[in-house]
Amino acid sequence: MTKVASSRWRAFRAAAFYVTATLLVAVWLLPLVIGVFTSLKSMDEIMANPVMWKPPKALRFENFGEAWNRAGMGRYIVNTFIVTIPSVAGALAVSSLAAFALAFYRFRLNKAVLVLFVAGMLVPFQMLMIPVFRMSNGLGIDDSFGGLILFHISFQLGFCTFFLRNFMKQIPYSQIEAPRIDGASDFTIYARIIMPLALPSIAALAVLEFTWIWNDLLWSLVLLRSDAIKTVTLGLANMQGEFITTYNLTAAGSILAAIAPVAVFLAFQRYFIEGLTMGADKG
Amino acid sequence: MPARRLKKSALAPWAFLALPLAMYVVWVIVPIFESFAFAFTKRDSIIYGPVFHGLANFRRLAGDGQFWLAIKNNLLWLVFFVGIPVPLGLLVAMLFNGGRPGSRLYKTLFYLPMTLSFTIIGTIWMWIYNPDFGALNTFLRSIGLDALAVQWLGDKRYMTGALIAVGVWRQVPYVMILYLAGLQGVPTELVEASLIDGASWWQRFRKVILPLLLPATIVAVTISVIDSLRSFDIVYVMTNTKARAAEVLASYMYSSAFQYADFGYGSAIAVIQFLITLVFILVYVGDVLKKESER
Amino acid sequence: MKRVIAIACAVLAATTLFVACGKKGSNELVIQSYMSDEAPKQAFQALVDDFMKKNPGIKVTVNTTAHEQYKTQLMNYLTAKEAPDVLTWFAGFRMQQYAAKGLLEPIDAVWKDADFPAAFKTASSYNGKVYFMPQSWYWWAVYYNKDVFAKLNLKTPNTWDEFLAVCAALKNAGIEPIAIGAKDTWTAGGWFDYMNVAVNGGAFHQDVTAGKVAYTDPRIVKTFDYIADLAKKGYIMKNAASYSWQEAATLMFDGKAGMYLMGQFIKDVAPADKKDSIDWFKFPIVEGNAAYGVDTPFDGYLVPAKAKNKENALKFMAYLGTKEAQELFCKPLGRLAANQNVPVPNADAQRGLDMMKGAATAMQFYDRDAPEEMAAKGMNAIVEIMGAPDKAAEILAALDKERERIYAELK
Numbered sequence: 001m002t003k004v005a006s007s008r009w010r011a012f013r014a015a016a017f018y019v020t021a022t023l024l025v026a027v028w029l030l031p032l033v034i035g036v037f038t039s040l041k042s043m044d045e046i047m048a049n050p051v052m053w054k055p056p057k058a059l060r061f062e063n064f065g066e067a068w069n070r071a072g073m074g075r076y077i078v079n080t081f082i083v084t085i086p087s088v089a090g091a092l093a094v095s096s097l098a099a100f101a102l103a104f105y106r107f108r109l110n111k112a113v114l115v116l117f118v119a120g121m122l123v124p125f126q127m128l129m130i131p132v133f134r135m136s137n138g139l140g141i142d143d144s145f146g147g148l149i150l151f152h153i154s155f156q157l158g159f160c161t162f163f164l165r166n167f168m169k170q171i172p173y174s175q176i177e178a179p180r181i182d183g184a185s186d187f188t189i190y191a192r193i194i195m196p197l198a199l200p201s202i203a204a205l206a207v208l209e210f211t212w213i214w215n216d217l218l219w220s221l222v223l224l225r226s227d228a229i230k231t232v233t234l235g236l237a238n239m240q241g242e243f244i245t246t247y248n249l250t251a252a253g254s255i256l257a258a259i260a261p262v263a264v265f266l267a268f269q270r271y272f273i274e275g276l277t278m279g280a281d282k283g
Numbered sequence: 284m285p286a287r288r289l290k291k292s293a294l295a296p297w298a299f300l301a302l303p304l305a306m307y308v309v310w311v312i313v314p315i316f317e318s319f320a321f322a323f324t325k326r327d328s329i330i331y332g333p334v335f336h337g338l339a340n341f342r343r344l345a346g347d348g349q350f351w352l353a354i355k356n357n358l359l360w361l362v363f364f365v366g367i368p369v370p371l372g373l374l375v376a377m378l379f380n381g382g383r384p385g386s387r388l389y390k391t392l393f394y395l396p397m398t399l400s401f402t403i404i405g406t407i408w409m410w411i412y413n414p415d416f417g418a419l420n421t422f423l424r425s426i427g428l429d430a431l432a433v434q435w436l437g438d439k440r441y442m443t444g445a446l447i448a449v450g451v452w453r454q455v456p457y458v459m460i461l462y463l464a465g466l467q468g469v470p471t472e473l474v475e476a477s478l479i480d481g482a483s484w485w486q487r488f489r490k491v492i493l494p495l496l497l498p499a500t501i502v503a504v505t506i507s508v509i510d511s512l513r514s515f516d517i518v519y520v521m522t523n524t525k526a527r528a529a530e531v532l533a534s535y536m537y538s539s540a541f542q543y544a545d546f547g548y549g550s551a552i553a554v555i556q557f558l559i560t561l562v563f564i565l566v567y568v569g570d571v572l573k574k575e576s577e578r
Numbered sequence: 579m580k581r582v583i584a585i586a587c588a589v590l591a592a593t594t595l596f597v598a599c600g601k602k603g604s605n606e607l608v609i610q611s612y613m614s615d616e617a618p619k620q621a622f623q624a625l626v627d628d629f630m631k632k633n634p635g636i637k638v639t640v641n642t643t644a645h646e647q648y649k650t651q652l653m654n655y656l657t658a659k660e661a662p663d664v665l666t667w668f669a670g671f672r673m674q675q676y677a678a679k680g681l682l683e684p685i686d687a688v689w690k691d692a693d694f695p696a697a698f699k700t701a702s703s704y705n706g707k708v709y710f711m712p713q714s715w716y717w718w719a720v721y722y723n724k725d726v727f728a729k730l731n732l733k734t735p736n737t738w739d740e741f742l743a744v745c746a747a748l749k750n751a752g753i754e755p756i757a758i759g760a761k762d763t764w765t766a767g768g769w770f771d772y773m774n775v776a777v778n779g780g781a782f783h784q785d786v787t788a789g790k791v792a793y794t795d796p797r798i799v800k801t802f803d804y805i806a807d808l809a810k811k812g813y814i815m816k817n818a819a820s821y822s823w824q825e826a827a828t829l830m831f832d833g834k835a836g837m838y839l840m841g842q843f844i845k846d847v848a849p850a851d852k853k854d855s856i857d858w859f860k861f862p863i864v865e866g867n868a869a870y871g872v873d874t875p876f877d878g879y880l881v882p883a884k885a886k887n888k889e890n891a892l893k894f895m896a897y898l899g900t901k902e903a904q905e906l907f908c909k910p911l912g913r914l915a916a917n918q919n920v921p922v923p924n925a926d927a928q929r930g931l932d933m934m935k936g937a938a939t940a941m942q943f944y945d946r947d948a949p950e951e952m953a954a955k956g957m958n959a960i961v962e963i964m965g966a967p968d969k970a971a972e973i974l975a976a977l978d979k980e981r982e983r984i985y986a987e988l989k
Contacts, residue, residue, distance in 0.1 A: 014383070017383060018383075018385070020378065021378060021379065021385075021386070021389045022389075024375065024378070024393070025389055025392050028392075028393055028452070028455075028456070029396075030418075031396070031407050031408060031411060031452070032395060032396065032399075032407070034407060034410065034411065034418055035403070035407045038407075047832070050415075050416035050421065051418075051421055052410065052411070052416075052417070052421065070616075094302055094303045094306060095303060097299045097303055098299065098300055098303035098304065100299055101295075101296040101299035101300045102296075102300075105295060105296035105299075107293065107296050107297075113300065116304075116307075116312065117307065118564065119561065119564075120307060120311040120312060120315065122509060122512075122513070122557055122561055122564060123315050123556075123557050124513045124515065124533040124536055124537075124553050124556050124557070126515060126536060126537045126540075127315075127318045127536060127540070127549065127550065127553040128311070128314045128315065129540075129541075129650075130318070130653070131313075131314035131317040131329075132310065133654045133658075135309070135310070135313075135314065137654075138659070140659075140660075142658065150306075150310070151310055154306040154311060155311060157303050157306060157307045157311075158307065158311065163502075166498065186295050186299075190299070204464070211397065214400075215399070215400030215401070215402075217400070217401070217402060221643070221647055221650075221651065222651070222654065225608075225641050225655070225662065226608075226639065226641050227639075227640070227641045227642060228639070230641075233400055233402060234643075236400075236403075237402060238614045240402070240406065240644070241614045241615065241645060242614055242615055242616055244824045244825065245824045245825055245828045245847070247410065250406060251406075251407075254399075254402070254403040254406060254407075257400065257403065258398070261398045261399070261400075262395065262398050265391075265394070265395075266391065269390075269391050269394075270387075272460070273390065273460060274464070274467065326987060327679075330653055348976070414817040414820050415817060415820075434817050434819065434820050436819075436820055437760075437761075437818070437819030437965075438819070438965075439965075522761075527958055527962075538954070541649075542649075542650075542950065542951075542954050543950060543951035543954055544950050544951060545951060
């Protein structure tokens with residue numbers, strides 16, 4: 001291949017990449033674009049000109065104000081932070097203990113415990129609605145932030161443990177060998193050696209868990225009764241019953257509810273992909 | 284292998300496992316067993332105390348056409364939910380993996396659907412599928428395909444397909460991100476070459492890249508299998524669980540327990556669903572664990 | 579290792595502390611409400627404010643959950659220890675089944691016979707005790723767009739033939755004759771109630787909801803023949819299964835559809851400028867059978883047996899039954915009060931009341947008169963028949979198998 005041909009080839013490849021990638025992303029995001037456009041239109045425009053992918057003629061930002069006020073979004077969003085942040089932190093902290101044990105110790109029930117954690121992920125969890133409510137109610141912790149947080153932490157342990165254990169398995173054993181010989185305790189190895197190494201994957205997991213717990217509807221429904229502590233998905237559900245025919249307000253409310261998880265993802269996306277790395281270069 | 288584990292004391296792993304296991308057992312495992320136990324009781328047992336019903340709920344399942352329809356739909360979910368997102372997610376991941384300027388932006392944008400709740404996704408897609416003013420039919424009509432502009436969520440024949448499409452749309456970015464992570468250990472040139480290079484790309488892809496991506500594939504397939512078999516949210520949000528033709532096991536369980544107030548029957552469905560998933564996962568995870576210990 | 583245990587303890591302790599902080603004081607009243615639509619929600623809030631003014635010592639909390647989800651949580655509300663004090667709910671079988679299980683608190687102490695017609699007491703009682711405080715009631719009728727009718731010079735039909743003629747005229751004009759949002763299957767329940775009473779009479783219909791008649795009975799088949807006929811003629815709006823009840827109502831408000839068999843609450847969702855162009859007429863007479871039935875669901879409140887603040891709950895129930903409280907709630911919504919001393923709020927409600935007084939049969943509604951599972955499956959079947967009228971026989975046969983099992987299980 002001559003130099004000219006090869007540089008043309010490279011240019012062609014670059015062009016092909018950008019065209020394909022742009023088209024792909026555009027098609028994939030069309031539903032979201034429709035959501036955003038709808039949130040900015042007036043109902044008259046939506047009804048008179050039902051071509052959803054056309055940009056709004058005039059931007060009606062008032063829709064957002066109206067959705068915010070009428071649905072009481074502000075308080076719901078604060079509540080959701082109060083639930084989500086400790087739940088994510090707790091799930092990661094607690095599951096990292098289990099993942100460490102399953103990744104680095106050899107003991108008879110190792111696989112059995114792993115299977116137990118994975119098996120818990122397999123049930124249709126709607127089935128747990130009544131038993132979980134009963135248990136929370138019996139302990140007197142239903143209808144409180146704490147009860148919901150405690151449940152979220154426990155419920156996410158299956159996936160988090162499975163995920164972190166897979167990651168920790170990739171950490172070369174040599175990383176542990178040296179400090180062990182130096183007489184470091186198991187807990188020191190967990191806290192000082194393994195956790196820092198696992199940090200990227202913990203960060204990635206945090207992003208995933210944040211979006212899941214933020215977007216949870218079912219468990220908030222089961223475990224929260226008081227309006228004062230309800231989360232944003234419940235607010236959105238109430239609002240959808242109320243504004244089902246005013247598509248623009250529903251869309252605006254949805255966008256308000258989605259801001260936090262999208263922002264968290266954007267803020268952490270750099271760590272996200274890196275942290276999910278299962279590591280092809282295993283030790 | 285022998286040197287791979289810490290083994291100072293037999294109690295050490297249990298000290299680490301104590302809290303997570305305790306929480307998991309109390310909040311997940313015990314409720315699972317509790318609800319499974321109700322599969323052998325009469326409809327109101329969970330409320331008013333157990334009344335043993337033997338295998339009656341399971342016998343009823345065997346002759347329940349709705350149940351078999353749910354199984355069929357679940358298998359459709361499984362086939363398409365694993366069959367499309369896994370290869371497509373891999374393809375997209377390989378496309379975006381290069382260090383070209385802007386590729387991070389593409390990845391970020393492409394992933395956005397995953398960050399939204401099912402309530403939001405369901406709402407938007409319901410608009411898209413609306414037979415009269417929805418984007419899909421507007422588009423089909425505009426290119427002269429009026430005959431294809433059907434009632435996507437109102438017609439038995441298309442319902443499940445329409446719902447699976449939404450699930451796939453959301454799952455592809457998820458799988459992409461898992462593969463992007465996996466691809467970090469693979470040299471970029473190798474990926475690019477295998478994407479577009481001539482004759483030997485399939486060979487190279489199969490012999491070099493796929494093995495390197497095995498851990499990512501394991502996670503992607505496991506998660507997709509589990510999610511497809513317990514798919515609920517999209518069916519729930521978009522049909523209000525009242526579109527019987529699109530029923531999957533999880534939604535049938537939900538309507539049995541909560542709309543028909545028959546918790547015993549709902550539990551029986553949950554048991555079956557659990558067992559089906561377990562078979563898939565044991566075959567799969569068992570294989571993975573075996574490979575792991577061979578390493 | 580000690581440290582691991584220490585951390586574990588710390589996490590548990592922190593959570594316990596956090597949980598303990600959320601507990602509430604004593605002189606309270608907690609109400610769970612399904613009124614998430616704006617109009618009833620505001621009307622109810624006005625009521626609560628008034629109650630608090632009259633009882634300054636009691637702190638009332640109202641928690642609102644969207645209707646469909648509320649129903650899935652009702653069992654949890656009823657069986658929780660320290661249960662909510664007052665719940666919104668329905669009269670009739672849907673309430674009585676819980677009274678039968680001892681989950682409800684009797685409210686005879688605050689019930690005043692002079693305030694309520696006997697029919698209300700019956701629907702609110704179980705085994706000689708009152709468990710339910712009815713508040714408002716409304717009627718189901720065929721709502722229609724007056725402007726559309728005027729433009730096409732149509733008169734409201736009295737008989738089935740006239741009704742079919744109106745449908746044909748609407749269809750000719752390019753307007754969907756009958757709107758129905760069948761995505762919410764309960765909208766079809768009204769069709770079954772009205773059609774079946776019109777064809778077979780009220781006593782027969784009561785036997786049906788009590789499970790005594792097979793869905794394959796020729797009389798029921800005949801009822802469905804009428805419904806299937808509407809579907810075959812294309813009078814039921816196309817794509818009905820893709821619309822919620824409110825979206826279908828919007829089609830009628832906008833003049834794209836002509837008529838809608840619906841409850842009076844359809845006015846709650848009509849835009850202010852369209853409210854006056856919507857009116858209703860009585861379901862048409864079929865085969866000269868002039869004795870008619872009406873769906874008149876009673877909405878109201880109950881107190882769980884495990885309510886935490888029973889004393890306050892009963893005080894509130896007493897208040898809810900008063901003339902002032904019922905008027906305060908019903909007037910802005912244009913609904914009828916259960917308390918018979920409350921004046922009828924407007925001329926429209928007077929018409930509704932007159933229609934009910936003339937009725938031979940009053941029903942709560944299919945999904946309140948029949949057990950949940952039966953009603954849910956029955957309504958699915960009706961929607962299915964509307965979509966596939968040729969398969970009616972098959973669908974009804976399957977439904978009847980369900981009926982046999984469901985009623986056998988309830989015994």
